[in-house]
Amino acid sequence: MDPTPPTPIDPSASSSSSSSDPSPSPGHAIVCGAGVIGACTAYFLAKKGVRVTVVERCSVACAASGKAGGFLALDWCDGSPLGKLARASFLMHQRLAAELDGAHRYGYRPLDTLSLVVEEPRSGTDNHHAGGGEVVNASTPSVLPSWTDGPVKGATPIGNQTTTAQVHPALFTQAVLSAAEAEFGVRVIRGEVEELRLDPHRMKLLGVVVDKELIPAEVAVVALGPWSSNLSSISDLTRISGRKAHSIVVRPKSSQDLTPHALLLRYKTREGKQLAPEVYPRPTGEVYVSGMSEEAELPATAHQVKPRNEAVAMLRRVSETVSSHLQGAELETAQACFMPLSEDGRPLIGKLPNVEGAYVATGHGYWGILNGPATGAFLSELIVDGECKTLDLKYFDPARFFRNNARRKDCFL
Numbered sequence: 029m030d031p032t033p034p035t036p037i038d039p040s041a042s043s044s045s046s047s048s049d050p051s052p053s054p055g056h057a058i059v060c061g062a063g064v065i066g067a068c069t070a071y072f073l074a075k076k077g078v079r080v081t082v083v084e085r086c087s088v089a090c091a092a093s094g095k096a097g098g099f100l101a102l103d104w105c106d107g108s109p110l111g112k113l114a115r116a117s118f119l120m121h122q123r124l125a126a127e128l129d130g131a132h133r134y135g136y137r138p139l140d141t142l143s144l145v146v147e148e149p150r151s152g153t154d155n156h157h158a159g160g161g162e163v164v165n166a167s168t169p170s171v172l173p174s175w176t177d178g179p180v181k182g183a184t185p186i187g188n189q190t191t192t193a194q195v196h197p198a199l200f201t202q203a204v205l206s207a208a209e210a211e212f213g214v215r216v217i218r219g220e221v222e223e224l225r226l227d228p229h230r231m232k233l234l235g236v237v238v239d240k241e242l243i244p245a246e247v248a249v250v251a252l253g254p255w256s257s258n259l260s261s262i263s264d265l266t267r268i269s270g271r272k273a274h275s276i277v278v279r280p281k282s283s284q285d286l287t288p289h290a291l292l293l294r295y296k297t298r299e300g301k302q303l304a305p306e307v308y309p310r311p312t313g314e315v316y317v318s319g320m321s322e323e324a325e326l327p328a329t330a331h332q333v334k335p336r337n338e339a340v341a342m343l344r345r346v347s348e349t350v351s352s353h354l355q356g357a358e359l360e361t362a363q364a365c366f367m368p369l370s371e372d373g374r375p376l377i378g379k380l381p382n383v384e385g386a387y388v389a390t391g392h393g394y395w396g397i398l399n400g401p402a403t404g405a406f407l408s409e410l411i412v413d414g415e416c417k418t419l420d421l422k423y424f425d426p427a428r429f430f431r432n433n434a435r436r437k438d439c440f441l
């Protein structure tokens with residue numbers, strides 16, 4: 029039990045994420061987790077004048093935020109609850125790139141994006157590389173870049189340089205956090221977040237317990253990705269799970285022919301297995317290939333997440349099949365990570381119900397790199413101004429689980 033006497037609840041502080049009463053500016057905010065969501069939240073909170081400490085157990089962008097593709101799309105979430113968030117975030121990425129990506133520190137660039145149908149030739153046939161980008165039954169053959177000279181059966185443009193782009197996600201996350209430290213005095217510390225410490229009535233945050241010590245704070249933001257529901261404040265409300273996915277990074281001998289394209293494949297192996305890998309050349313000369321997602325148990329820390337050799341070998345095979353330019357390329361990285369998923373597929377961005385000062389930002393699934401900036405900016409608006417006027421965050425309100433689960437309600441009363 030916490031020996032600290034209960035702190036009286038500030039009657040002027042908002043208890044609902046949609047309240048329009050302005051909150052007093054929070055004194056000290058602790059952002060738990062230095063993935064893309066934690067980094068962006070720290071950046072925008074500090075930009076609004078809040079004193080921010082970020083707590084990370086392993087290293088900045090050590091989990092999905094460092095191992096993702098970094099693909100960004102303006103309008104692919106249109107028609108879903110994510111639509112407005114994604115559009116806003118895509119445009120924020122453009123602005124942040126102008127501000128922070130000087131000398132292309134994190135490789136932001138617009139892309140053309142293609143959906144490709146690729147079929148491995150069956151054993152015994154000798155049509156492995158069609159050569160010169162020859163396409164069978166392609167809807168628009170001319171769109172195929174010359175380096176995709178494998179057995180492509182169809183190519184369809186699904187994004188262009190105004191609607192799709194990329195960043196290097198690890199470098200992006202590090203650049204945002206470095207800017208937050210240098211420009212706004214954010215402090216990043218190494219430690220394990222163990223608990224959000226609440227007052228005895230469980231109505232107000234007192235601080236965050238890190239490595240058994242209480243760090244006092246008026247605000248805490250849980251951005252621990254798939255580990256978020258290791259904290260009882262989150263698991264009492266809902267469960268955040270993780271889905272494992274693999275990726276490799278290869279460096280071809282020459283990258284000068286690799287154009288700024290993202291390739292989303294429907295890929296059939298010679299054994300008849302259907303896969304959905306993705307291939308992204310990066311401006312740094314490397315090529316990122318991902319796919320092979322699966323159910324797996326989430327290890328205790330990000331550094332304990334290991335790739336399966338068979339999955340890595342398959343991604344290698346995909347890269348070499350799609351492009352002869354990638355044959356014999358040096359395998360720089362073989363990795364796996366867990367994408368954080370909420371129970372209903374929508375991220376949680378907002379205040380924990382009935383607890384003053386406790387917030388969560390997680391469950392971003394496939395689109396955490398895209399939606400990091402808008403999540404950070406809009407959550408900061410909610411925390412500092414008491415309301416997010418730029419975007420209605422109702423779809424992402426963590427209280428939706430509170431309403432849906434009467435049994436778990438008891439935990440907060």
Ligand SMILES: Cc1cc2nc3c(=O)[nH]c(=O)nc-3n(C[C@H](O)[C@H](O)[C@H](O)COP(=O)(O)OP(=O)(O)OC[C@H]3O[C@@H](n4cnc5c(N)ncnc54)[C@H](O)[C@@H]3O)c2cc1C
Pocket residue numbers: 060061062063064065066083084085086087088089090091092093094095096097098099100219220221222251252253254255256272273274275318319330365366367368389390391392393394395396397398399
């Ligand atoms: C293979 C793959 C490809 C992807 N590609 C894309 C893409 O192209 N575009 C896109 O928009 N999204 C993509 N995503 C999704 C995106 O990567 C995630 O949604 C996003 O990175 C989640 O960020 P996060 O900050 O919530 O979590 P994480 O990156 O998991 O960060 C959580 C952090 O919290 C830390 N932590 C955990 N527990 C503790 C603790 N107790 N104390 C202190 N620190 C702790 C961890 O060490 C970690 O650093 C991809 C995901 C995968 C798996």
